[in-house]
Amino acid sequence: MPQGAAAGEAAAAGAASPAAPPAHIEIDDLCQTFRRAGMVTQALDGVDLLVAPSELVVVVGPSGCGKSTLLRIAAGLLPFTSGRVRIGGRDVTGPQTELGIVFQSPVLLDWRNVLENVLIQVELRGMDPRRYRERAERLLADVGLGDFQDRRPRELSGGMRQRVAIVRALIHDPPLLMMDEPFGALDALTREQMRIDLEKLWLAQRHTLIFVTHGIAEAVALADRVVVMTPRPGRIERIIPIDLPRPRDKAAVTSARFTEYVDEITECFMRYGVIRY
Amino acid sequence: MTAPDLPAAAPPAGGSVPAWIRKRGGAIVIAIALLLLWEVGVRLLGIKEYLLPPPSRIWLEFAKRSGTVMGGAWVTTQEILGGYVLAVLVSIPFALAVTYSRFMENAVYPVVVFLQIVPKIAIAPLFIIWFGFGYTPKLLIVFLLSFFPIVVSSIAGFKAVDPEIMDFARTTGAGGWKLFARIRLPQALPDIFTGMKVGAALSATAAIVAEFVASDRGLGYLLLQYNGNLDTPMVFAVIFLLSFIGLAVYYTVEFIERITIPWHVSQTNAGQAPL
Numbered sequence: 370m371p372q373g374a375a376a377g378e379a380a381a382a383g384a385a386s387p388a389a390p391p392a393h394i395e396i397d398d399l400c401q402t403f404r405r406a407g408m409v410t411q412a413l414d415g416v417d418l419l420v421a422p423s424e425l426v427v428v429v430g431p432s433g434c435g436k437s438t439l440l441r442i443a444a445g446l447l448p449f450t451s452g453r454v455r456i457g458g459r460d461v462t463g464p465q466t467e468l469g470i471v472f473q474s475p476v477l478l479d480w481r482n483v484l485e486n487v488l489i490q491v492e493l494r495g496m497d498p499r500r501y502r503e504r505a506e507r508l509l510a511d512v513g514l515g516d517f518q519d520r521r522p523r524e525l526s527g528g529m530r531q532r533v534a535i536v537r538a539l540i541h542d543p544p545l546l547m548m549d550e551p552f553g554a555l556d557a558l559t560r561e562q563m564r565i566d567l568e569k570l571w572l573a574q575r576h577t578l579i580f581v582t583h584g585i586a587e588a589v590a591l592a593d594r595v596v597v598m599t600p601r602p603g604r605i606e607r608i609i610p611i612d613l614p615r616p617r618d619k620a621a622v623t624s625a626r627f628t629e630y631v632d633e634i635t636e637c638f639m640r641y642g643v644i645r646y
Numbered sequence: 647m648t649a650p651d652l653p654a655a656a657p658p659a660g661g662s663v664p665a666w667i668r669k670r671g672g673a674i675v676i677a678i679a680l681l682l683l684w685e686v687g688v689r690l691l692g693i694k695e696y697l698l699p700p701p702s703r704i705w706l707e708f709a710k711r712s713g714t715v716m717g718g719a720w721v722t723t724q725e726i727l728g729g730y731v732l733a734v735l736v737s738i739p740f741a742l743a744v745t746y747s748r749f750m751e752n753a754v755y756p757v758v759v760f761l762q763i764v765p766k767i768a769i770a771p772l773f774i775i776w777f778g779f780g781y782t783p784k785l786l787i788v789f790l791l792s793f794f795p796i797v798v799s800s801i802a803g804f805k806a807v808d809p810e811i812m813d814f815a816r817t818t819g820a821g822g823w824k825l826f827a828r829i830r831l832p833q834a835l836p837d838i839f840t841g842m843k844v845g846a847a848l849s850a851t852a853a854i855v856a857e858f859v860a861s862d863r864g865l866g867y868l869l870l871q872y873n874g875n876l877d878t879p880m881v882f883a884v885i886f887l888l889s890f891i892g893l894a895v896y897y898t899v900e901f902i903e904r905i906t907i908p909w910h911v912s913q914t915n916a917g918q919a920p921l
Contacts, residue, residue: 464816493818
């Protein structure tokens with residue numbers, strides 16, 4: 370981890386001084402192939418993507434299209450075959466530390482209560498958890514978990530656990546957030562509420578946010594721009610700017626415009642045989 | 647913002663004494679009933695004492711010769727504790743080495759697994775040749791029997807860390823020691839304790855078998871003596887005593903587990919123990 374130490378220092382400085390400005394992401398001609406049991410699979414094929422600071426970009430695509438791979442490569446958690454990935458102008462060569470990440474599974478620590486699960490983020494970064502306690506409590510209250518700080522993950526519902534995971538990703542005020550199908554394991558109603566709450570958090574903080582999903586309506590409802598990916602080998606089929614007012618309230622997500630965007634993406638997937646009627 | 651989507655489960659109830667009686671009361675009543683049935687049955691049917699003595703007779707004989715028996719129990723307890731503690735102290739670092747070192751995993755661990763297939767009881771006579779009649783061969787047999795279950799479950803525990811939690815941890819830039827202390831070790835503790843409980847249950851058996859093979863003291867030695875004299879009440883007394891020692895070791899480990907990992911699900915969901 371070459372940039373681990375430098376990023377650690379930056380993060381420690383960030384605790385005292387104002388947070389780092391939202392980061393931008395530059396991905397040029399990214400290709401990823403991997404071998405498994407003698408078979409060579411091309412996961413990503415020439416992906417170009419620019420994400421502006423404070424932008425909310427949603428990557429949508431069918432299962433196995435490489436959208437999670439793309440996110441992991443950008444986070445420095447996976448190596449790539451060719452191309453270039455930069456965050457905040459710096460090449461990604463190993464795990465990135467100036468970000469918050471959320472996966473489909475909340476991956477909380479069973480032996481820690483909700484507050485301690487949020488604070489593990491700053492503990493692992495070598496920062497003093499006491500200085501973040503107040504912020505953690507405020508963020509937990511913001512997501513409706515104010516009365517649940519002392520509970521263990523097992524005592525929470527799936528949606529509540531994922532809220533804890535989101536607060537854990539936000540606690541150190543990172544310039545960049547990455548979410549890999551964070552609502553994928555939740556029921557439809559919880560999922561919609563989580564989407565609404567995430568938008569509120571994002572509007573308040575304006576981190577750069579890259580969000581991966583296979584839900585078309587979810588993508589349109591959240592995104593500044595939707596990146597539509599093809600089935601494997603993953604390529605970017607098109608990028609659709611979503612011109613809907615924020616916050617995306619009931620009027621916005623039931624508008625004719627919204628439906629047109631959903632139709633456009635659905636037709637994309639129909640052309641690739643991902644959806645057949 | 648909005649309220650959470652689902653109400654949380656109630657916190658687990660604390661283990662007060664009345665709750666314990668409510669939970670275990672039935673088992674105690676049944677145990678007493680069985681002893682009564684045994685006593686009355688033996689007397690009514692006139693079963694000979696050397697075949698099946700009544701519980702009262704076992705108790706009286708035990709009380710009469712408790713000095714000898716308790717002395718033997720102390721010897722056996724030392725063998726159990728010595729071998730078991732040694733097994734815990736060796737197996738957990740060994741499991742760590744297998745988890746973190748490719749060489750240990752690929753070269754050393756398979757050999758250990760192979761050696762494990764050798765019936766360890768069969769090695770006992772060999773240990774007598776090597777180490778004589780004293781404490782050492784018994785300790786080693788106890789060690790051998792309890793070592794492997796602890797190693798296997800500890801390795802499983804150390805390796806069972808969710809890859810996504812490690813991905814999250816890598817984005818914090820934290821070093822290996824911190825990841826071990828904050829994530830991998832606590833995550834492994836439930837599995838380590840499972841192995842330790844299996845090892846504890848085996849340790850009493852191991853000590854007795856080792857004493858059967860060759861010894862001049864201990865409960866195993868006494869058991870063979872009493873058996874040879876058809877002193878059946880004392881045979882029963884020794885068997886009861888052995889069971890109590892085994893239970894005591896098991897529950898000591900379980901007690902340590904309870905205070906070390908109170909968050910673990912087998913604690914909160916209650917009632918996985920045999921008693």
